[in-house]
Amino acid sequence: MELLEEHRCFEGRQQRWRHDSTTLNCTMTFSIFLPPTADNVKPPVLYWLSGLTCNDENFTTKAGAQRVAAELGIALVMPDTSPRGDDVADDAGYDLGKGAGFYLNATQEPWASHYRMYDYIREELPTLIKAQFAVSDRAAISGHSMGGHGALILALKNPGTFTSVSAFAPIVNPTQVPWGQKAFSNYLGNDESTWQEWDSCALMQASQSQDAIPTLIDQGDADQFLANQLQPAVLAEVARLKSWPLTLRIQEGHDHSYYFIASWIEDHLRFHAEHLFAK
Numbered sequence: 644m645e646l647l648e649e650h651r652c653f654e655g656r657q658q659r660w661r662h663d664s665t666t667l668n669c670t671m672t673f674s675i676f677l678p679p680t681a682d683n684v685k686p687p688v689l690y691w692l693s694g695l696t697c698n699d700e701n702f703t704t705k706a707g708a709q710r711v712a713a714e715l716g717i718a719l720v721m722p723d724t725s726p727r728g729d730d731v732a733d734d735a736g737y738d739l740g741k742g743a744g745f746y747l748n749a750t751q752e753p754w755a756s757h758y759r760m761y762d763y764i765r766e767e768l769p770t771l772i773k774a775q776f777a778v779s780d781r782a783a784i785s786g787h788s789m790g791g792h793g794a795l796i797l798a799l800k801n802p803g804t805f806t807s808v809s810a811f812a813p814i815v816n817p818t819q820v821p822w823g824q825k826a827f828s829n830y831l832g833n834d835e836s837t838w839q840e841w842d843s844c845a846l847m848q849a850s851q852s853q854d855a856i857p858t859l860i861d862q863g864d865a866d867q868f869l870a871n872q873l874q875p876a877v878l879a880e881v882a883r884l885k886s887w888p889l890t891l892r893i894q895e896g897h898d899h900s901y902y903f904i905a906s907w908i909e910d911h912l913r914f915h916a917e918h919l920f921a922k
């Protein structure tokens with residue numbers, strides 16, 4: 644691992660690291676915020692998954708999460724959104740290829756050799772974080788848009804791994820909307836039955852009641868992608884039918900930007916803290 648940057652931030656440390664990923668078969672960069680802690684106290688971790696076109700720095704520099712994470716004693720881990728490098732397949736569109744990994748494991752060429760973001764976030768990155776940093780085993784997950792989809796599917800597919808999940812303007816039903824259909828047909832192929840295991844609505848529909856975890860979704864009503872890409876009400880309806888503890892909040896006047904995330908991230912951190920620190 645190579646330390647690329649380090650900054651004091653409130654009473655904690657904001658760092659950026661580069662490492663070789665065996666899962667993704669390329670060099671990756673991630674950011675981490677380490678809060679101040681008393682000696683021998685290991686903070687829990689909130690994994691943040693960003694959206695289309697992002698890398699690890701969008702959330703780090705725009706969301707303003709560090710002040711409250713420092714106060715609460717939560718470490719923040721911000722991975723990149725896709726594999727990177729000259730030999731990694733890409734597409735001219737902003738919604739496919741680099742910056743658009745969709746947190747799944749691709750099965751189709753030319754994507755399959757690198758695009759395994761699901762395995763990277765589920766296994767390789769947490770293993771590395773726990774080995775290299777003094778953090779506890781307790782973890783929660785959150786994300787925005789494509790990253791909200793990622794957070795939801797990671798939580799739904801891995802019962803017991805996360806204490807809680809939250810999302811800002813997530814793509815909840817990717818099998819039914821243009822962003823998801825473009826990504827899934829390329830990464831997974833045209834057999835739509837293989838898409839279901841990457842769709843949070845389908846996963847929640849098939850979930851067991853004992854696996855439900857507290858879930859918070861914020862959605863701006865002035866979001867330009869709300870009607871044709873996001874539709875969080877579809878997941879809220881599945882949650883209602885399954886008695887899954889999901890709270891969907893519609894935030895008046897907010898769009899899809901990081902100004903929206905910055906406005907509500909404190910609520911999400913306090914929501915996760917309640918569950919990360921529960922006895």
Ligand SMILES: N[C@@H](CCC(=O)N[C@@H](CSC=O)C(=O)NCC(=O)O)C(=O)O
Binds near residue numbers: 694900
């Ligand atoms: N360029 C695109 C829209 C790209 C965009 O809005 N990206 C969002 C995430 S969208 C869903 O995953 C984002 O977070 N951008 C980075 C930022 O710092 O704002 C278009 O013009 O339509």
